[in-house]
Amino acid sequence: MTLPTVLVADDDRSIRTVLTQALGRAGYQVRATSSAATLWRWVEDGEGDVVITDVIMPDENGLDLIPRIRRIRPELPVIVMSAQSTLTTAVQATQRGAFEYLPKPFDLTDLLAVVDRALKQPLVIAAQAETPKAVSDEPMPLIGRSPAMQEIYRIIARLTTTDLTVMINGESGAGKELVARALHDYGRRRTGPFVAINMAAIPRELIESELFGHERGAFTGATNRHIGRFEQAAGGTLFLDEIGDMPPEAQTRLLRVLQEGEFTTVGGRQPIRANARIVAATHRDLRALIRSGQFREDLFYRLNVVPIRLPPLRERPDDIPVLAQHFLNKAQSEGLPAKTVEPAAMALLSSYRWPGNVRELENLIRRLAALVPQPVISEEIITQEFTEYAPPEEPVAANPGEDSDNMSSVVERHIARLLTSLRESGEEGVLYERALAELERPLIRMTLAETRGNQIRAAALLGLNRNTLRKKIREHGIGVQRRVG
Numbered sequence: 001m002t003l004p005t006v007l008v009a010d011d012d013r014s015i016r017t018v019l020t021q022a023l024g025r026a027g028y029q030v031r032a033t034s035s036a037a038t039l040w041r042w043v044e045d046g047e048g049d050v051v052i053t054d055v056i057m058p059d060e061n062g063l064d065l066i067p068r069i070r071r072i073r074p075e076l077p078v079i080v081m082s083a084q085s086t087l088t089t090a091v092q093a094t095q096r097g098a099f100e101y102l103p104k105p106f107d108l109t110d111l112l113a114v115v116d117r118a119l120k121q122p123l124v125i126a127a128q129a130e131t132p133k134a135v136s137d138e139p140m141p142l143i144g145r146s147p148a149m150q151e152i153y154r155i156i157a158r159l160t161t162t163d164l165t166v167m168i169n170g171e172s173g174a175g176k177e178l179v180a181r182a183l184h185d186y187g188r189r190r191t192g193p194f195v196a197i198n199m200a201a202i203p204r205e206l207i208e209s210e211l212f213g214h215e216r217g218a219f220t221g222a223t224n225r226h227i228g229r230f231e232q233a234a235g236g237t238l239f240l241d242e243i244g245d246m247p248p249e250a251q252t253r254l255l256r257v258l259q260e261g262e263f264t265t266v267g268g269r270q271p272i273r274a275n276a277r278i279v280a281a282t283h284r285d286l287r288a289l290i291r292s293g294q295f296r297e298d299l300f301y302r303l304n305v306v307p308i309r310l311p312p313l314r315e316r317p318d319d320i321p322v323l324a325q326h327f328l329n330k331a332q333s334e335g336l337p338a339k340t341v342e343p344a345a346m347a348l349l350s351s352y353r354w355p356g357n358v359r360e361l362e363n364l365i366r367r368l369a370a371l372v373p374q375p376v377i378s379e380e381i382i383t384q385e386f387t388e389y390a391p392p393e394e395p396v397a398a399n400p401g402e403d404s405d406n407m408s409s410v411v412e413r414h415i416a417r418l419l420t421s422l423r424e425s426g427e428e429g430v431l432y433e434r435a436l437a438e439l440e441r442p443l444i445r446m447t448l449a450e451t452r453g454n455q456i457r458a459a460a461l462l463g464l465n466r467n468t469l470r471k472k473i474r475e476h477g478i479g480v481q482r483r484v485g
């Protein structure tokens with residue numbers, strides 16, 4: 001049996017070398033080139049079983065090559081690697097028919113897994129079913145290149161050719177509405193309306209009429225016929241925000257609409273066809289609400305077709321500097337004076353917990369852009385902001401004479417802070433996990449830094465199984481990996 005052949009195109013010699021070695025060790029034959037033209041010649045000659053290509057090459061953009069390859073060799077999977085790593089690149093790669101998209105830097109084991117999958121899996125050419133609008137390099141709606149965000153981009157890209165119902169779970173201010181918008185803007189209903197409705201912001205008794213509309217005289221005060229959000233969203237997307245706060249009667253009605261594909265207005269008889277793609281979001285744990293009888297399980301399964309977990313900002317600290325810069329630029333484009341953040345101040349921002357997530361960061365930067373007279377935002381300014389605006393820390397009774405900097409007092413301070421924030425939010429059942437995560441995240445990050453990203457060494461140092469370590473790295477969205485690129 002002949003070995004499968006992988007064709008590699010990248011103008012960076014070191015990447016070609018690393019890939020050639022790794023793929024060779026994994027048992028593949030490899031041909032590597034720096035130019036798109038050579039890759040194209042090999043493909044035309046019928047060579048290769050899988051292609052791995054970079055996007056930016058001196059002679060041609062790798063993304064433009066994909067439709068041409070797919071036309072002459074539809075069975076040949078193309079894996080795209082890109083250093084740009086934005087939502088747009090992920091969407092473009094998927095729409096042109098790439099098998100998979102790998103943002104640089106990536107983990108070699110991930111690459112080998114993708115190659116393996118590409119060789120085993122028959123190609124589904126979903127992306128070719130319709131001609132997508134060219135996704136231009138318009139301003140990026142979602143900022144951030146952390147592994148956690150890359151996973152979100154990948155899901156959004158995969159969903160561009162479907163109308164599947166999506167459920168976004170994430171803390172307040174983490175960007176759920178922005179993800180919902182991206183699903184709409186890059187999806188096939190993008191020319192239709194995007195209509196949002198927040199279940200927590202509307203009085204309970206008005207939710208059904210808001211959603212489905214009402215007839216004149218349907219209830220006291222209904223002086224005119226009112227068109228509901230479902231009808232407004234026809235041909236587009238209906239974003240049901242804070243779905244966990246939906247009252248039970250409205251849940252029952254929504255379930256029926258989703259099952260039957262039509263609805264009637266409050267007080268109306270004539271069924272109206274429901275033609276809205278549903279994206280729902282919540283910061284709550286819906287499974288817990290189901291257990292306590294506050295959310296219908298059957299509705300949950302109708303909505304939870306594609307679940308997306310949007311991690312809180314503290315789980316993707318790599319994104320904080322780019323987000324901060326993005327909000328500074330935005331403030332400047334709105335006429336506020338230009339400012340920069342000094343590195344020590346940026347480090348402080350990156351280590352903060354951000355209970356209000358991206359919204360809190362955005363508000364802080366706006367405030368600083370408007371109020372700080374100096375052009376450079378210093379560490380002192382950030383420290384001052386955090387002491388003024390952050391919830392006060394609980395004083396912990398320390399043993400007199402105990403070194404206040406020792407590990408247990410630091411940990412106690414953290415736990416005290418966690419207890420305060422949970423007391424305020426009334427959340428239960430998460431303390432143990434959060435407290436351990438607080439310790440586990442820096443422990444793993446620092447060990448990986450110590451071993452310069454070598455996971456085998458880190459696992460050995462920690463005394464953890466390598467798979468366990470990999471799982472924890474993923475869970476915590478830690479960006480330090482054995483890097484290529």
Ligand SMILES: Nc1ncnc2c1ncn2[C@@H]1O[C@H](COP(=O)(O)OP(=O)(O)OP(=O)(O)O)[C@@H](O)[C@H]1O
Nearest residue numbers: 141142143144171172173174175176177178358359
């Ligand atoms: N990845 C991101 N890139 C750029 N801006 C972001 C990002 N995530 C969130 N934002 C900004 O942060 C703010 C909060 O985001 P959004 O309203 O989408 O959060 P949410 O999770 O829907 O919050 P809530 O549940 O409180 O409604 C918005 O101004 C949004 O533009």
